Amino acid sequence: MFTPNYHDGVIQHLINDIDEADFDVTRGGQVEIIGWLYQYYNTEPHDYAVNITGGAVTKNEIPAATQLFTTDWVVRYMVDNSLGKYWLERHPNSDLKSNLDYLLPGEIQIVDSSENLEDMRFIDNAMGSGHILVYAFDVFMKMYAEQGYSSRDAALSIVQNNLYGLEIDKRAYQLAYFALMMKARQYNRRALQPEKVKLNVHVFEDTDTVSPEFLDALSGEYADDIKQIIELFNNARELGSIIKFDKTFNWTKLRENVEDIHTDALDIFGMNQSKKIVLEVLTIAEIMSTKYDVAVTNPPYLNKFDPDMKKYVKKNYADYSGDLFSVFIFNNINLVKIGGYAGYMTPFVWMFIKTYEKLRNYLVANKEISSLIQMEYSAFEEATVPINTFVFKNVPNDGNGTYIKLSAFKGGMNVQRDKVLEAIANPDIDYLYRTNQANFKKIPGSPIAYWATKKVFKSFERSTLDEHFKGKEGLGTGNNRVFLKYWFELILPNEGWYPYQKGGAYRKWYGNNNYYVDWRNDGRNMKAMPKSNIRNLPFQYSIGITWSAISSGKPSFRYTQTKYFFDSKGPMMFHVHEESYFFAIGYLNSKVTEYFLTFLSPTLDYRLGQIQKLPFIDEEVVSRIELQRILTLVSQTLDTSKKEWNQYEESIDFYKHPLLTHIADDNLSIWYYSVVLTNLGAKNVPIFRLWGVK
Template structure:
């Protein structure tokens, strides 16, 4: 796998997507400094914002879509800090489309699309993707067509003018994304209207054409080099520019929204295998000393393994990556679990669903990384079961969101104890996208009672002008995250964030909750994660080596030496 090709493509794709979105926003009278009012030449049916060019006029539903864009910008804080809000919004739109394009490419190469028809390329080598020429045949797979859409298909394929073909491809691409939302809701949320206005997919130029032409197809093929390597490296290289920008800030504190760019690094394959083989793998061998799985553990250290007489069902083994990034560790753990399940007599199809629903757990502060981790895990299930995506499996992967609840929402909760406990949870998770997995949980709170009461609240969607249903959904998701955070695991394996330039919020939280370990986030994770283990469980990390020598980390060393056992340790070079 030529990483230079991947890096070049990902960096260029990010730049192209961001520039295209900015150009489109400019035609809507929106930039980082102001949101313009419509021009006086506008009519009730047509709105103009920059000139009287008909190509830039908004008509019909597009008028409302622009209002959605303005609302999203305001949600990002445009009125308080227009430049930051504009930048964050553009980044969000760009990575949403990037993730979708990468996911569709992976699915079409492996023939995982429900229609079995390619969306970005042609198996026959045609200039147009197969979805264009087979549009009428796959109507049901795309949710059916309106009369207007049918007319567009017929007219475009007859006349084949560039404008009509672009319109046809945009329509089909978005319908494919929305159809995939039914089987992959964690990545393909139903396309917001404003997203349709800000990105036009082209099959004959731009990021899609470059992906097909510049990245060899075998990089996506699971029978060859595919899956986690290509998805993980594309994600890391896509973020390489913001990463360099943040880490070279000359000692400035890293702000909340900069943490993902500063800390996310794709973990090389051999390191993932070393960590998982010597944690989950070794835990299993201790309980199955005659297992043939031992031969599969290429990076298991050749130490004597003492048998433990403990009859634990494989379905009860749990592995957590609480800084999961794009999911590399979880994907390899899936493969290892599959070997264990097969040895225990399960079919591959049954094992795939049980692994995802019972054995793998992941947490992440960055939604875009979560989307790719979720996608990678779902594709592992699809690899072993053709109908896997139609079975609606439940994953245990989550991304953190800041939790804010209006005073009015609390008025719907009559039980004073439940209301007080919910307020504690909301306070703890108000900065969840910054604190993430290291949030200290008050385990005296009865989460089940909160869940029962909040889930029982009934808000009619059509009348929910205050967004109570959205708050309800977010609370219930946060309660699920807390359950993941408070569970004990047989293995906790991660490449934690390396960061020691904290803003005031994070610095205070670390000082109040992890004072002896607060020199760097990675040391907090070392301390935190060993306390999430069952007795006899293993925590695996890739971290910088400074914790072994520098005086600042002495309390961490004492805690490990006095309370735990170092099973294996590799000191890598700084350049590693």
């Protein structure tokens, strides 16, 4: 607590620095303020949880680690293109379209439906502080107005019939409940009367506190079903909306069975509390097992599972277990009815990397990507990962999706928003794409390569790089500080120490030859390390093409030309002919490969699997004259790169600084040779005796 001062400090800043409109309930600004404040006060526990080194995020840390407030325009995009589009498909003459500012260009397929507005269900099953539900409320209000409802009746109907929300964090749930009640109260003054309205938003509770006496009191036809639900919810505050039901239940009968359990006034066995918990759990379970017209959420991003969570996810969602958000992607598109929509905001890695390949294959084959916005790599500062937002339709693919690529536009979420609005106003803009997702299956791994051209898709009908080169990941030493040394830390030659490729900084053609590895006694010491991983020994100490698997920029490939050991961060590719190496590295360092990798590996993570999927034509296909021209250019480039690398002292082949290149050797001072160049590890260095020193 602090003593308020209205002329200086927090209150003064609140009054002077925040626009009054942000507090105006008719404009919705207050919802963002609630969300941002909640996230602000979660900053410390959030930073602690996400920065745990090598450890799992525990059950109590999950809310702090995964609670991210969803930017307003992203909420509007997701709801406009799911709930809004769902309504327009069934009401083609609706004026709602003029109020959907973030509805992307695309065909509206008319659906013949007699569904009652009061029966439409919208859920956010990781609702946080309720931002998505609050905006959905506003869209529903416009629908109800079109149908002739009064605003008073519409507000109560929306919160009681249309909106559903689930959350594992009690504080976030309370804020969401508060925000929705305030929205209802805005239109109906009686909304705050408990007997008038009951919201369908809930927080998960564990059932491990249900007393044994209560379980013993369960009897009859539905007792086993109730016990099964109670067991499923034992760890509900951790699992939340990913709890999976293996059968259908008669929820009315289950609830009646629990209601019939007798409790007395003394309640020494905690029967009343157990009964209350179980009835709430049955309500949540019924919400989870219901089908919805629309599901929209910003799911948790988490892959540091504790043992219980890891076991559950592997057992129930094995193909989608790379991260919690991928489980939600799969879960929610199957939570909606056929023809329904699911909207998300998640890291965009699911679109490309191998971890999520089974998820992509499932989605591309069975669902329709209605629209997608890929944001600039670091636009969403609140997350440590690049983000996208997208909407699926629960139907097999039957047309072109709409995609917006914002990768080129730096400057944060406001810049991203403005570019989206530009694309909506002008669909012919060059970063809006319309493509059929069936094309994605033409590329190995089915990346969501929506910006690829017909020529690109056709390129993948030919052979791929792995059909011509053997790619291998190398050693995991178990302790690089022990087994790796810079060449200048050793007296060379040193028996048992070998040149080593470890990736390194961006550099094409030749270089990054800085390390030696300890392989004395055939690596006996390394093999004894608990965390070592000795891979592909037959390929170690060979000539090949290497690159940096992890990069802070564009890919860069190098030809070793001499024999090297290598590790997983500097994988290598091998062939039997030197000509093939020259041809391949010319291709790999070209703009063509750089372009292909924008959708095979856009996350700056150039793993072996992604590189080997590159389309490739063998040099035998190229005319002899053209091949000779390519090989000559590559050879000249390699020589130039090698000479440039050797101009600096960090190269083992360093001879003379470039500034001294044009000075005759006999004019160079004895000081230069004896002090600057005398290095027992370097080659080709003339050794002079200093005065009086042998």
